[in-house]
Amino acid sequence: MTDSSADGLSPAQPLVTLRQASVGFSGRTLWEGLDLDLAPGEFLAVLGPNGAGKSTFLKVLLGLTRLSSGTAKIAGAPVRRGSSRVGYIPQQQTMPEETPMRARDMVALGLDGHRFGIRLHPRRLRHRVDELLEAVGATAYADMPVGLLSGGEQQRLRAAQALASNPAVLLCDEPLHSLDLNHQQAVTELIRRQAVERGSAVVFVTHEINPVIEHVDRVLYFARGQYRIGTTAEVMRSQVLSELYGSNVDVIEHKGRLLVMSTHDESCHYHPEELALP
Ligand SMILES: Nc1ncnc2c1ncn2[C@@H]1O[C@H](COP(=O)(O)OP(=O)(O)OP(=O)(O)O)[C@@H](O)[C@H]1O
Numbered sequence: 001m002t003d004s005s006a007d008g009l010s011p012a013q014p015l016v017t018l019r020q021a022s023v024g025f026s027g028r029t030l031w032e033g034l035d036l037d038l039a040p041g042e043f044l045a046v047l048g049p050n051g052a053g054k055s056t057f058l059k060v061l062l063g064l065t066r067l068s069s070g071t072a073k074i075a076g077a078p079v080r081r082g083s084s085r086v087g088y089i090p091q092q093q094t095m096p097e098e099t100p101m102r103a104r105d106m107v108a109l110g111l112d113g114h115r116f117g118i119r120l121h122p123r124r125l126r127h128r129v130d131e132l133l134e135a136v137g138a139t140a141y142a143d144m145p146v147g148l149l150s151g152g153e154q155q156r157l158r159a160a161q162a163l164a165s166n167p168a169v170l171l172c173d174e175p176l177h178s179l180d181l182n183h184q185q186a187v188t189e190l191i192r193r194q195a196v197e198r199g200s201a202v203v204f205v206t207h208e209i210n211p212v213i214e215h216v217d218r219v220l221y222f223a224r225g226q227y228r229i230g231t232t233a234e235v236m237r238s239q240v241l242s243e244l245y246g247s248n249v250d251v252i253e254h255k256g257r258l259l260v261m262s263t264h265d266e267s268c269h270y271h272p273e274e275l276a277l278p
Pocket residue numbers: 025026030048049050051052053054055056057
């Protein structure tokens with residue numbers, strides 16, 4: 001974590017603040033009473049079973065979903081749609097083959113796509129786009145139409161696009177999904193650097209904590225309309241998750257990885273092959 005306060009004593013202004021935040025649809029409460037301050041440089045992993053409200057949490061911070069009560073702020077100001085302070089790596093969707101855009105154009109959109117009046121010099125723009133393409137391992141297909149790229153290749157471009165504007169808050173919705181191991185590491189490293197070197201607060205929704213476990217400062221775990229928040233060691237415990245799920249959940253540490261097991265399928269966060277112990 002980075003302390004961006006001048007003297008290192010006064011707490012840095014939180015980049016994300018939620019107070020008694022609740023959200024629900026058609027009378028059903030997804031989660032409620034959420035209080036959270038995210039500091040500059042902090043990496044928050046958001047976990048929970050399908051439908052627990054993880055993506056909705058990101059949509060609240062994007063200003064796309066309204067809270068049913070409470071407040072949500074980004075860098076001290078109420079959340080709003082289209083804020084240039086917020087970068088977003090969405091859940092993977094495949095782009096249509098005929099999408100009329102090259103890979104490099106998609107990344108450039110993150111630099112000049114939503115900032116009226118602020119345009120980089122074309123040479124600087126190209127240089128920055130080249131840097132970002134290289135950082136996600138996309139140089140080889142920089143001039144390809146995006147619709148012809150694989151899901152994982154497109155996902156790497158989304159990561160580069162989200163980082164392009166150096167956002168204060170970086171929201172990631174399962175950004176590693178469909179990436180091979182090498183590119184999982186490259187994208188994770190890029191996101192981590194954004195937090196550590198540039199002080200962005202990172203909110204990282206994932207079903208699997210292990211690929212990012214060494215970078216996580218805190219975990220926000222949603223289930224059954226409730227949540228728990230704390231360090232990985234505080235939240236990823238058998239007793240805490242059993243309480244949250246209302247059923248028996250075992251958390252086992254094996255070679256630095258966490259295996260979360262339950263008799264209920266919906267709360268399984270491990271791949272069975274990870275249990276193929278020697
Ligand atoms: N605009 C909406 N109107 C009504 N219901 C919604 C709306 N948006 C989300 N939901 C519902 O809220 C619940 C939580 O959705 P959300 O996408 O946040 O879950 P999630 O935790 O991200 O799940 P997953 O792990 O499957 O991606 C789901 O049951 C979903 O159908």
